[in-house]
Amino acid sequence: MDRYQPPPGLSVADWLDTFVPHLSIDCVIFGFHQSDLKLLLLKWSGASVWVLPGGFVRHADSVDAAARRVLQARTGLRSVHLCPFHVFGELDRREAFGRRLFQIHGADVPRNHWVFRRVVSLGYYALVDFEKVTPTPDAWSDSCVWCPLDAHPPLAFDHERIVSRAHESLRAAFDQPGTGANLLPERFTMRDLQRLHEAILGRRFDRRNFQKRMVERGGLECLDERRRGGAHRAPRLYRFSQTAS
Amino acid sequence: MDRYQPPPGLSVADWLDTFVPHLSIDCVIFGFHQSDLKLLLLKWSGASVWVLPGGFVRHADSVDAAARRVLQARTGLRSVHLCPFHVFGELDRREAFGRRLFQIHGADVPRNHWVFRRVVSLGYYALVDFEKVTPTPDAWSDSCVWCPLDAHPPLAFDHERIVSRAHESLRAAFDQPGTGANLLPERFTMRDLQRLHEAILGRRFDRRNFQKRMVERGGLECLDERRRGGAHRAPRLYRFSQTAS
Numbered sequence: 001m002d003r004y005q006p007p008p009g010l011s012v013a014d015w016l017d018t019f020v021p022h023l024s025i026d027c028v029i030f031g032f033h034q035s036d037l038k039l040l041l042l043k044w045s046g047a048s049v050w051v052l053p054g055g056f057v058r059h060a061d062s063v064d065a066a067a068r069r070v071l072q073a074r075t076g077l078r079s080v081h082l083c084p085f086h087v088f089g090e091l092d093r094r095e096a097f098g099r100r101l102f103q104i105h106g107a108d109v110p111r112n113h114w115v116f117r118r119v120v121s122l123g124y125y126a127l128v129d130f131e132k133v134t135p136t137p138d139a140w141s142d143s144c145v146w147c148p149l150d151a152h153p154p155l156a157f158d159h160e161r162i163v164s165r166a167h168e169s170l171r172a173a174f175d176q177p178g179t180g181a182n183l184l185p186e187r188f189t190m191r192d193l194q195r196l197h198e199a200i201l202g203r204r205f206d207r208r209n210f211q212k213r214m215v216e217r218g219g220l221e222c223l224d225e226r227r228r229g230g231a232h233r234a235p236r237l238y239r240f241s242q243t244a245s
Numbered sequence: 246m247d248r249y250q251p252p253p254g255l256s257v258a259d260w261l262d263t264f265v266p267h268l269s270i271d272c273v274i275f276g277f278h279q280s281d282l283k284l285l286l287l288k289w290s291g292a293s294v295w296v297l298p299g300g301f302v303r304h305a306d307s308v309d310a311a312a313r314r315v316l317q318a319r320t321g322l323r324s325v326h327l328c329p330f331h332v333f334g335e336l337d338r339r340e341a342f343g344r345r346l347f348q349i350h351g352a353d354v355p356r357n358h359w360v361f362r363r364v365v366s367l368g369y370y371a372l373v374d375f376e377k378v379t380p381t382p383d384a385w386s387d388s389c390v391w392c393p394l395d396a397h398p399p400l401a402f403d404h405e406r407i408v409s410r411a412h413e414s415l416r417a418a419f420d421q422p423g424t425g426a427n428l429l430p431e432r433f434t435m436r437d438l439q440r441l442h443e444a445i446l447g448r449r450f451d452r453r454n455f456q457k458r459m460v461e462r463g464g465l466e467c468l469d470e471r472r473r474g475g476a477h478r479a480p481r482l483y484r485f486s487q488t489a490s
Contacts, residue, residue: 063334
């Protein structure tokens with residue numbers, strides 16, 4: 001991909017003026033694939049720097065709209081639930097960020113511009129269906145790829161911390177029945193559900209205890225059907241109750 | 246209280262330059278008093294406008310430090326847990342805010358200043374010990390008072406919505422054993438604990454069911470002591486387990 005170019009007719013500085021200064025969005029996009037939790041990451045063009053998908057907030061956009069714009073641009077997905085989970089507002093968390101990015105791309109921005117100073121970032125996470133995503137690099141990156149959550153390349157700035165906090169929030173949300181319903185087929189086996197929980201929560205469960213706990217906490221409907229095929233006895237199918245999503 | 250004056254040697258515009266533009270803090274400060282949940286509110290000088298305690302974020306402060314500064318200035322409290330719960334980043338949520346405030350106080354700020362434009366607010370809540378607070382108005386207000394959560398004056402801008410979201414988050418946090426420990430004496434009766442839960446969650450519980458649920462969820466230690474005095478049989482005392490806070 002070529003060097004970054006602002007939209008036609010705008011200098012980089014004028015383009016930056018279309019955004020709320022000192023404010024950014026970082027999106028932690030989790031994907032569930034083959035019993036594994038993955039993370040969508042970008043690699044900057046011309047540097048081995050890995051970062052989270054992100055962007056600035058247009059003066060004309062709500063912060064939620066800005067986050068949806070980032071998610072849609074990087075994945076092609078619309079109407080996915082994006083959860084705001086934390087504000088990263090420490091000093092010095094990324095002051096060097098702007099400078100390095102604009103140096104690499106040779107963009108012409110005055111040295112005292114806000115983009116080289118402090119930026120407060122709003123963290124959002126989403127848990128998406130891996131199969132439905134078309135990973136798309138942004139103007140600063142040459143690749144956008146899924147990496148295993150537990151074996152991804154080191155991330156720049158405080159992005160490692162942003163991922164940890166997002167994973168914490170995702171795990172906490174998983175106590176609610178119906179969370180992750182978008183990642184399973186409409187009718188699923190107890191084993192499908194267990195694999196999803198194991199991937200999100202990062203630990204193994206005993207099959208019987210898991211089944212007992214899921215049935216007790218409610219929100220699941222046991223169907224009068226079994227899945228066919230496979231070497232073993234056909235497993236029973238479940239779905240989430242209508243009220244649980 | 247007199248009209249607002251910026252710190253000596255600074256114009257209002259220069260004073261505003263010490264803050265990150267377009268970013269503010271709103272603090273929802275809940276107090277527990279006589280079985281009731283109260284809210285700390287400010288009334289603007291020279292207008293019957295009620296608002297939440299808030300402020301801007303200094304360039305030199307982390308956002309958490311800015312929130313602590315607001316809490317401390319309005320209550321006198323240090324080292325109280327402040328919980329960031331939501332970002333209010335809709336368009337038009339308070340554009341008229343700055344204009345009206347500065348008009349009332351006759352402050353001289355250019356009309357195109359960011360303070361008259363969009364501001365994204367970071368919401369924090371705290372649950373504090375009513376008895377330990379010294380309510381203190383800010384430079385724009387003539388009073389700072391506790392109001393009942395369920396019968397407070399109407400709030401300006403989107404502050405009503407900010408309070409609702411904070412109360413929702415507070416209720417959700419109350420599922421964790423030990424939450425609210427700072428609002429009870431070290432040793433308390435089951436009735437004290439029940440009153441606290443009723444105030445926070447806004448509903449009544451059956452005495453026996455409440456006791457059963459509290460004992461089952463753990464984190465409580467039943468002491469070999471009873472509270473003396475009072476007309477009824479001396480009630481048993483409890484404390485939170487060391488690991489639960």
